[in-house]
Amino acid sequence: MGALLTTGDGAAVAEERPEAKGPVILVCEHASATLPERIGTLGLTEAALSSHIAWDPGALAVCRLLSEALDATLVFQRFSRLVYDCNRPPEAVSAMPPVSEVFEIPGNQGLTPKERLARTEALYFPFRDHLARLVAARKADGRAPVLVTVHSFTPIYFGKPREVELGILHDSDSRLADAMLAAGEGEAGVVIRRNAPYGPADGVTHTLIEHGVKAGIANVMIEIRNDLIAEESGQRVMAALLARLLGSGLAALANENNKDPGSGMSADGARR
Known part of the structure; x- marks a missing residue:
């Protein structure tokens, strides 16, 4: 366990339903607003620490329901993204954001390289390595995994309302997103958009690239x-x-693969 975390904090990453037989691996990087004991409050109020800047409200609950519905294994980060955002690489400023929307994060300002490394070793590396091992194990067993990450976003951002209700995001591999968006055209009463309210240009697809593409x-x-x-x-x-x-x-991906066994993605993420 990284030096940042105490025995009382527990592990950085959690896995539920490891025995699941479905192809989907669900991932929730922003599942919790919990702060490690040694971090304190980061200089923030209780209201700020319970708001969307600290976690993705509702995302873990939806993941757990999806895990049951799809017979899917679920992997999630147990600590707040304000300490380390596991959907960002260590070199990204936003991995340990000094500012989130309109909130300054005093405890994240002026971090030394040693302090950043301690957070990376305690939170990001265990999360990254756990997910990588799970994907590799599934592939080694001849089970083609499918990576699905789940997030939530605030309806008002920098004072502006967001019309979109459900975003389907992708990076260079759009196969599953394309099929889901096509299916979503028949869903009335919900505003579904591609790469909204964020997209690859905003640096939000790190997990997709690292463990999917x-x-x-x-x-x-x-x-x-x-x-x-x-x-x-x-x-x-x-x-x-x-x-x-x-x-x-x-189902659409399965049909596509049956029609053209050579289709899909190569190890570098390029279409074959």
């Missing part, structure tokens, strides 16, 4: 407006919708 497996990132999943009822509605979209997407 580079591994040559289908992958997609889901962004849900957090007011829609603030309560259990909304979480269940959204999980059911996502299960339908993912089910349709996975």
Whole structure:
């Protein structure tokens, strides 16, 4: 365990339903607002630490419902993204953001290289390595995994309302996103967009690249407006919708592969 974490803090990463038989590996990088004991409060108020800057409200709850619906293994980070955002590489400033939206993060300002390394070793490396081992093990067993990361976003950002309700994001491999978006055209009453409210240019697809594109497996990132999943009822509605979209997407990929066994992605993420 990294020096940053105490025995009382527990492990950096958690895995649920390791015995799952479905192809999907669910990932929730921003599952928790918990801060390690040695970090303190980062100089923030309780209200700030419970807000969207510290975690993705509702995302883990939706993941757990999806895990059941899809018989999928779930991997998630147990500590706040303010300490280390596991959807960012160590060299990114936003991995340990000194500012998040309108909030300054006093405890993240002026970090020394040693302090950044301590956080990286305690939180990012265990998360990265755990997920990489899981993907590799599935592939070694002859089970083609599919990587699905789940996030939520605030309905108002820098004072501006966001119309989009569900974002389907991708990097260079758009296969699963394309199929889900096609399936989503038949879903009334929900505003679904491609690469919204963020996209690859915003640096939000690190996990997809690191564990999906580079591994040559289908992958997609889901962004849900957090007011829609603030309560259990909304979480269940959204999980059911996502299960339908993912089910349709996975079926479409299977059909495509059956028609053209040579299709797919090479290890470097390029289309064959």
